[in-house]
Structures are given as structure tokens and as C-alpha cells.
Amino acid sequence: MSVTVAASGFVVLLLTVTVVQCEKGWDVSYTSTEICAFRGSTVDINCTYTYPSTVNNHDTTVQETFWFIKESNGIHVDLRTDPEYSGRVENLCGNNTCTLRISNLRESDSAVYKFRFTTNQPTGSLTGSAGVTLSVTDLHVQVSTSVKGDSYNYAKLSCQSSCRLPDHLNYVWYMKQQKMKKGASYTGYFHRSARVSCAVKGLEDFRSTSMLVRSLIDWSVSYTSTEICAFRGSTVDINCIYTYPSWWNGLHTTVNKTFWYIKESNGIHVDLRTDLEYSGRVENLCGNNKCTLRISNLRESDSAVYKFMFTTNQPTGNLTGSAGVTLNVTDPQLQVHVRRSTANPSSTWTELTCHSRCQLPDHLSYVWYNKNKPVGRKKYFHLQHFNPEDSYHCAIEGQERFPSPTLYYPSDAPKPPSVSVSPSGEIMEGSSVTLTCSSDANPAAKYTWYKRSGHKQDQRLSEETQFVLSSIRSSDSGEFYCTAENELGRSSANIFITVTYAPKPPSVSVSPSGEIMEGSSVTLTCSSDANPAAKYTWYKENRALLQGPEGVYRLSSISSGDSGVYSCKSENQYGRINSTSLHLDVQYAPKPPSVSVSPSGEIMEGSSVTLTCSSDANPAANYTWYKEDRALLHGPEGVYRLSSISSGDSGVYSCKSENQYGRITSTSLHLDVQYAPKPPSVSVSPSGEIMEGSSVTLTCSSDANPAAHYTWYKEDEDSPTASGQIFTITDITAEHGGKYQCEAQNTHGRSNTTLHLTVGAGKSVIIMNIIRLTLVVVLVPVLVWTLWTRMKKTLSLKSEVNEAVEMIELDNCPEYDDVTAAAQTEDTEEQEDLV
CATH class of the missing domain: 2.60.40.10 (Immunoglobulins)
Incomplete structure (x- = not known):
């Protein structure tokens, strides 16, 4: 454990253990994994980060560095955009180191803080997974030894924190706001009404709450203040310390419940957290026998007496702080108190104190004015000389509209x-x-x-x-x-x-200003100059959202559906008026994309096809289409067109939608391009000379979607010879020779290819064929000569008949008929002889 004193003078306690996350040169390491700091102080949370200079021959550059404690839809929320930290955080980065500085620490800042950086590499983003645990705490006075007397308690006190403090620290002790002594502890006699507080030496502005020194065996509830003044709309902390004996009647004491209340119902104390008037405005911050009631957005109706109660496992071990704390929600009502010293005429002085009739929080700052010009900034103002022309008044910083009366020269x-x-x-x-x-x-x-x-x-x-x-x-x-x-x-x-x-035109504002991320907390504020104070109504479009005196509408986790036009109406009994419009533009990472194909149904080769990707995103997403893992198109439209689709375009497609807040990939889309069969390819097995008596397999294949059906035809045959992709002929003969046609067919068309099959003969068949060929060679010339001779004779006879017909009167000439008939008979006999 070590102690670091920041430039602002605040104590920060660090557990100096280095944590490293390393993978192939990527890592984030934190200087400390645990830090303890006091409320109101400033803390620095440090880390270093490294990354490879090149990945896959591409130089690495860092694009973004930020700290976060929240995630929204898988996106890490930069702490600088969180309204809870508005104006209180800085990112101090350089030379691969980054420091998160948080000022004006609150107990609600206790959390695990993580660092993240992103690069230009596809997977080059890294978060330091362990993070740094920050605990924001207060000091408190611990009674380690106590002896109860009649009017005094003898006690040994130590200054403690919920974080373990270094042993070498020294402390300053106060009683009734006056500095009493310095030392690690404080031992002595304390009056029953004495209130003691402590602070780390050198950091006296951050004191513990003061407490009554009581006996260790007492059951007690003591309040830091019995009367508190606060201003409307502000936040107030009401503190108490409670004690109880660790053992009572032989039974170890345990606390069952702690709560604050202002009401009782049938003897039962009503926990303030269940009161509808305080809904969403109260917190119970309890630990180490200390309990703080925090009330935010104070109203004048919150003025009341607040009491604390705790219950234990002891039969009579329930206790209420009977006095309570009176809270006044009002104007400061300041007065100037004067104290003079005239004992030494050569050294007179006047002390002015800015005072309220009820106790104000210790952390307030004051402003003193002389003749309306600022001259001091503390609760007390010392004058060496009070001149007749001087006039003084005071005010609380930030509440200058409520000054004290002016004090003039006496x-x-x-x-x-x-x-x-x-x-x-x-x-x-x-x-x-x-x-x-x-x-x-x-x-x-x-x-x-x-x-x-x-x-x-x-x-x-x-x-x-x-x-x-x-x-x-x-x-x-x-x-x-x-x-x-x-x-x-x-x-x-x-x-x-x-x-x-009547109300003046309202002014409207949104916090935080600038970009509004989905999941963040957003506050809309409406204010109008009116007297009496106006009531406000917030609208989205024409729908009323909230009505009340504060004019504040909060969206604790804003969504894309909250985008739109908002306006506010301000009204009192003298009139009403509407504000100008306020447009909320909620930004968010892309939602899961939807993908579609047009036209739907069967996709035919050669047709025009459009793939469309759309995703809800703000700002609008850019889209990238992929086929398998290959990028096809990148741009803002998300539309990929195939003007004449082919079978090669079949496959699995997907789309990526992205903007600066994130990216997401769609589900897969399968394209099945259908087409008629291409011209088939045919083959014969075995190849080479095909002999009679052998077995032959004909195979046909065609590229088609859906798959083709096959039919075999033999030339000059009307019916199909076979069906199927494979056609086998066993014990082949010469009659099997010839042309075969394979036809491939699906629902979109058909295509065919012809194959010529030649069958060779055996030895006996070859000899017979040689004899036949010889006879043909010898006999054919003889037959041709005979035929020719007879044909010449017939032609000569026809010529003679024709001449006779020309010479004889054809009508009623029987001789002509006899000659013609004789010639025809002879011609027919010759033809029969030829056959």
C-alpha cells in the first residue's frame, strides 16, 4: 500500500499491483488494481497499452482511447459521455499511457473502471479486462477504548476509513470545530456533549463527520447536525452514527435493518424509501456504524424532522435517534455577526461572520462584498480598519440572490x-x-x-x-x-x-448536450420566469409525459423509440405558454440486419436479381455484401444487383451493417440459380474398336439445375431405346451399330447430343463377306450389260410406235391399241427378267 498526493492536495490510496493482459503483442496493464480516495478529492487512474506495429503487413494506428464502467447493447460507453460524470472527468493520454482523472469525487463513483482502445486492424480492439476498483469513502472517528463516568467518558479514539490507511499517517483532531491536537490517536476525558472529528494532516479541509464520544456499551444514535438548511432543487446529506454492544445478555448482537423515517403508522415507523413523495429521490448509504440519508431535488415540502432507526436480533435491541435532524428547505436568511477587539488601542480589529439561523453544510463557499465589490471568499472576514465609507454584506457562492443585510460603519x-x-x-x-x-x-x-x-x-x-x-x-x-x-x-x-x-416563454435544454447514445441517461429541463412559480408539462409530439413543478423529465436509459420532438408547457394561474420544440436524436449501433432477394421464388439464369440489406441504425449504417467470405459491395444503400445472373452466382450471401458505434452481420441468404440443361457430353466404355459379342456402356452427363433426366434414342426408331444417365448394351451385334442420341431434360428445357457407334465383325463373317464381295465384283458388270441391251431394244420399239401414231388417225384406230399393248407387254417382261 502506498500514498499518492495529487496536485490538488488530496489523498489517494493505491494498491500497487500490475495486471497484464497480453496476446501476441496486444495488452493493457494497470498501475493499480485498487484505489481508495476521499469524497470531494481528485483521483488519477493510470494504465499503459501496447499493440503490434504491423499486422498482416498493415501498419497499426490507434483510432480511439477511452475509459468506461458501463456497456449498452455490447457497446462500451465512454465515461466522458455519461451525465453522472459531466465536467468531472479528463482523458490524459500520450506515449501509450492513459490517465483517467476524476475530480470532486462522490461515493457513487465507487466502481470498476476499465480502459479500451481501438485500432484500424479488423480485430484490433482491446479492453483491459481486470479493471481498477475505485472506492470513495469518508473518515470517521472510531472509539477503541471507553470508560463511562458521571458526566465524562474516558476514551481512546482513532481516525478510520473503510479503506485501510497507511500506518505512518498523522491526524489533526477537532472538538467543536476547534483544533485540539495532532497525533495518530486521541486519548482523554470527553464531556458527554463533546463532538470530535479528525482529518489527515495536510488535508484538513476533508474532515470526518463529528461524533459524540459515548461509552462502548451504550445503545445510541447520534446525529452530525441537529438542524440543516438547504436550498430548493439541491441535494442534502443527513448523517448519523449508531452504536450498540457487541454482546448483550450473552448473545452476540447483529443489526437486522437500518432506515430513516418521518412518519409513523399505527406505531410502525415508515421507511422513507417506501414513501411515494420521496420516490426516486432518497438513498440510504450505510456502513461501519454510519448511515447517511441523501435526498435529491429538494422541495419546500421536504422540510421536516428526520429520524434514524436500527433494529437488531436482541429482544429489546431496537433504537431510534429521538432528537432527529430538522431540515429546512428555504432561503439562507444570512446575517452578519460582528466581533471587535479594542483591548489594545494600537491594534484593533473587527471580525465579520456570515451566519445563518440554521446550520449550513461545511463545504459551502462564501463571498464577501465591500460596497458591492467582492473582497473575500471565506466564512469569516477580518478587518484591520472599518472605514466610515465602507459597507459590507455576504452571500453563499452560487446563491448570490439571497445576500445578507448590509452592515454600515457604526x-x-x-x-x-x-x-x-x-x-x-x-x-x-x-x-x-x-x-x-x-x-x-x-x-x-x-x-x-x-x-x-x-x-x-x-x-x-x-x-x-x-x-x-x-x-x-x-x-x-x-x-x-x-x-x-x-x-x-x-x-x-x-x-x-x-x-x-404569467410565465415567460420557457427555455428548454438537454443534458448531456451533443450526441445522445442509446442506453445513456438524458435529462430534459424546462424553465420559465414566472411568479408564482410555474408548473411544467413535458410533451412528446402531442402526448403528455410529465407534469409537476420541477420541469425536469429524465430518461434513465434512453432508447431509439425516444427519438422525436419534445416541447414543454409552462403555466400558473395567470397564464400558460409553450416552449419551442426540442428534437432528440438518439444514436445507436445497427440492429440485426434483414436481408431479402427480389424476385422471390425460383431464380432463372439470365434474369435480373436484387439483394437488399436494411438495418435500423443511427447514424445510418454502411453495408457490405459478402459471398462466402469475399466482399462484393460496400456503401450506404445496402443493395447488390446482378443484372444477368449465372450459375456461378449460386452460393451463400450475407450482409454486414456498421456505423461508428458498432457492427453486426445478418443471417445467411442462399441463392439457387436454376437453368435448362447444357449440351450433354457422351462417352463410350470401353473406348476403341467395339467387337460383336462384347459389352458396351454409354454415359451421358449435362450441367443443369434442377438435375436433368436422361433418355437414349437410336436413329430411325420412334421409341426411346433406354432411360437414365448410363445405357449398357450386352452381347453387342452389328445391328446395334449406328447413331444414338442422348437427351437431357428438366423443368426449364432440354438439350441433346448424338453418338455414332461402330461394331466390328468376327473371322467367319469376314470370309463370307469376302466371297460376297467377289461375286458382286464379277456378276454386277454382266447384269449391267444385259440390262443396258434390253433397255436399248425397248427404246427403239417405243420410237417406232410413236412414228406410226403420228401417221395414223388416232381416233377409232384399233391397230394403235394393239401395237401399244404389245410394246407395254414386252417392256414389262424385260423388267421382270431384270428383277
């Missing part, structure tokens, strides 16, 4: 004047108002009316006893004061005027 000046307003009661905007000032003074006083202007010079209004505002406006609301002055001195008195009026 003398025999006129008595403080009395001031009045006419008419009394409610002052309406536009009415006429008269302010009157009078004072008991001799000689008579001169009067001057002023209006308080905050940091600026007060506005001088009139030098008459009366000042008239003829048509009062809302801007006239505020503090007016009158001075009464004669030669003996001056005194003053003030009066506040509140002008009632």
Missing part, C-alpha cells in the same frame, strides 16, 4: 429606517407600487432609494422618502433598500418586492 447615525410598500399583499405585473422610507433622526435624515444589483453597482432610484413604480414589471422583482443619512451617520433598511406574472 456611529450615532439615524436609527434604521422603516420601509413599507403600498398596496400591500400580492403585487401584480403592470400595477403601480409606492415604496416609503422613514427614520427617527435629528437633524432630519436625507433618504435615498436603491435597488440591489448583485455584483454590479447598486442602482440609485430616488432621493425622496417615497419611490413610485408606476407600471411594475417582472424584472422589478428583487431587493430594494433605503438609506437614511445625516451629518452624524447613516443607516439603512431593505424590503423585497415580488411581482406576480
